[in-house]
Amino acid sequence: MVGDEHVEMIPSPAKSVWSAEVNGTPVEVLIPSNAVLLDVLRDKVGTLGVKRGCDLGTCGCCTVMIDGVPRLSCLCLAGQVDSTSITTVEGLADGAHLAPIQACFGKYGGSQCGFCTPGFLISAQALLNENNTPSDSEIACAIEGNLCRCTGYQQIIESIQGAAAIHRGEVPLPAAASDPHPDPHPEGPDEPNMPPGHAR
């Protein structure tokens, strides 16, 4: 950033076709050989849910799952992960359905400003895929590479525990969303929901 003398730019790196399966969809893009995975995902693939916080592997906002393993996309050359399967935060929800971890981050307050949330979700989902009975300290170890400045982590741990309970099948999905009203009635009720014996 700061320099007195002019450094000649290195010649443009060679470009090649990079392919991967991003969130279940095959992707092929033309990238320079020195492209960083984070840049490819944000600028070429268009998964802007992968966030750039520091470029140095210190904040964890850019965490993505590569073949099921959470990795920092800012420290990863795209060429290294050619032909892999990559999951970003956009790949957690299945069409119109939120994953339990996503629903729980809302329900337990695991997300405030939301910038670090995509990274946390990926780290947490990777943990839950392997271990659906994590202890608090196992969760802490799984998210130690992710920095959150808003929540103080406590509600994030509660969110992950909540999602783990859903994964174990102990707790049903939150009722409001798992039972969408079959007959939308946006004009509002005409009849009150009265106790029995009170009807006119």
Place this chain on the structure above:
Amino acid sequence: MSGGYRQQPGASGGTTRKDGKRVAGKQAFPPPGSGGSNPKMKPRDLDYIPESVGGKEPQPAGSHIHDRARTGTTVGKGIPLVDSNAKVTGQAWYGDDVRLPNEIIGKILRSPHHYAKIKSIDTSKVEALPGVLAVATGADSPHRFGVLPVTKDEHAMAVEKVRHVGDLVACVAAIDEATAMEALNLFEIEWEVLEPIFDPKKGLEDTDEPIHWRGKYHLSKTNVQKRVFQEFGDRSLVEKPHAESHGKWTMAGVHHGFTEPHAVVAHWDPNGRLQLYTPQQVPHYTHRALSTVLDVPMHQINVIRTFVGGGFGGKSDPFPHEMCAALLARKSGRPVRITFDREEVYWINRGRHPSHIEVKMTADDEARISGFDIDALIDGGGFASFGHVTSYYNGVLATAPYELGSFHYTGARVWTNKPASGAMRGHGAVNTRCAVEVGLDEMAESMQVDPIDLRLANLLPPHSRTISGFRITSNGMREALEKVREGSNWDEKFRKLPLGKGIGIGCGFFISGSGLPIHWDPNRFPHATVHIQVDMDGGVTVHTGAADIGQGSTTAVAQVVSEVLALPIEMVHVRSHESDTSPVDLGSYSSRVTFMNANAAIRAALEIREQILNAAWEILGYHPDNLVLNDRRIYYKHDPAIGVSYLKALHKAQEDKGSLIASGAYRSPPMGGVHKGAAAGLAPAYSFSSYVAEVDVDVETGIIRCTNVWAAHDCGKALNPLAVKGQIIGSCHMGLGQVLSEKMVYGRTGHLQNANLLEYKIPSVHEMPHVEPIIVESCDPEGPFGAKEAGEGPLLPILPAVVNAVYDAIGIRLRNLPLTPDVVFKGIERAVKKAKIDDPVDLPCPRLTHGPMQSVLVSRAQEHKLRDKARQRTEDTSPYVNGVLFGFDPTKPLEDQVEGWRTATEPNPEQLAELGLAGRAWLKKEQRQMGGEN
């Protein structure tokens, strides 16, 4: 049927994988139109309707003016943030996520020198580089801007001189990032390097080349940006103290550490209007500054606030890079995006001021606090930013929650050649509060009393006035102290734990909204305005300028509107991103949003509610007083079967005029004194908090580990307890960082050495203690449904609680923040040498045997508890001002009762000799008094 949105068959219960692991099913998004789609009306939720209007919600602090507007819909319920689905799906759009067609990339050239004059800038080589589309320098933006109208000292890019390493010199826009980076190397600049200063103490002295020049208002030839002197009360009380404490503190500068780096996108649309996308806490200031710098009227600028990836005060200034993007976009005719890397975030800074603070305090023979004497020298860095206000806050926010015999404050903020300090969560109050609370702990020790009892016996009651004239309304301080004492099992632990384990207390006091809107007269314009529009579909659109920075202000506004109109929250849509569609709002600072914006929203919603109820009156024939508004239905209160749906009533109301529109505003009541600086720290309500922290200190390494925190915060009324708890825990996290590990390190050469998140040590999940958030509800009479702030105040008590706990653990008072292991270890080394022992594990541990004063305090606290309860519930409405504890009559001016009682904003000549470090700024004269430049 909306089949496409039903649960996938078999998915809801989860499935078992081949390897035997259970995989949970996915949860559905809400289907379209699901808001209010339940064909049945929900019964009234009496648990969330206050007692005063026939519900079951207990009201220990008394009833509230907004009780009548409660419908039991959302207020008081811990619901998810309304934008949480956008955040968990990655669809929330932050600054760098705005990608406009045909965009180009902007980069900023930053100063390599701490302090230098720019003799010339040659941009010819830059312009010649293929791919470069626009170049701008300070010459393109001669107009000054700044946060406060009185301290406009910034330019988009340096004009004449640079003031710190990283100061903006020029900017360039090119077809891609690589070309823009390459172009930065081609600027040819001739510098004349000047002698920089880094030590704020040197800033008090005259110099050849002050960093800024304020003309006739400049203080001699120093680098003092602002000096403050305030003295209230009877100074003779401090002359024969029964107990005293004296401490000199050094506090390092800390940074907000938000995870989203600054980013901005500027685009001049085909009609010549500027569309500027920026993650801002205070879009309105940016709007004003852009207008000044670009010489374009405000109505030709649309500031679009993106989602904000954390602010904490660090995104509340109008920033020079926002001007740069607009200039480059105007020159190139294409949208320009500038995104900072993490290092640049530290160069723009605006974090908490590095401070030298000295606190002296005294108590009289009845253990009343007879005097606070505070001196704060704060290091402002290269620009004023919010510093004018910070200079006041360092003193005046220490005038409560205790009743004081006298108060004396001298403060000075100086310019140095470092990145500018500014506003950060707990603005200006944090460092002094820490020093004051530790001082109280020390005084309690010398009087042999429990520090909690000392506090309980010296609190200002609800509905009183502080020594500086602030109006205290609701006050939950006593309850907060009692709750943490009980929760932490304080009486069994304090001064009884073994060496290396300690427990400590700290309190906090913070404003809930600044009483003075900086840019206009509060008597002419409101602080906040909210518009509500209800169209034929029944959905409610709320327009507000309040910036949601993750604290949940959008949710709070949606909640209060949903509460007043008794509609499911899904039917309320908050539009707060664009200045084109939002009424002017001062933005998210000084913890004003919940208080002011929600108040404005309630007013607007009440207007809509009245129109709908009147329509129902026409249909049903019952006066609105006899109608109940509940979940999308209005019915006769004695027979719920007689009623009309919300939509039918709405359509009736719309018959003549179409969609219903209402505007609500909030204005603070007139308050405060008339002395200079009386408006600083003035707020319509104040929050109170009290924390107990438990720490482990390793006496052989100096490593401190905070293990437990009991955190009680009086937020008036928790509109959303889930969000309030999140704010409390998050505040603990940020405060713990400041007290234990975070520090902006400026080396011997004045260079910032840790401008990254690896060496700037924000606590990770492993450093977080268990925090027990305790919500205290004092029901503020003017707050929305009784609410006050919960975003900043909870940060204050954690610092002194930890410092006091460290003393309890190892018997050493440390006054050099952060308490990194090296600082603690040096303290232990000194203590070991002084105690003439070989091994630190033999260090003596402080113990407490109650002295005679203890019983006096306990009985006084008992009396005051009854007094406070009566005042809180307005059973006792007699006037109370600071000084009653010292035997004065609250109905007469104190100046008439006590000979020495004074309110002063300038020192007496005889005081000049004994002023503290920052007070020395008063030895200098302003240029106009020196007959200098006009």
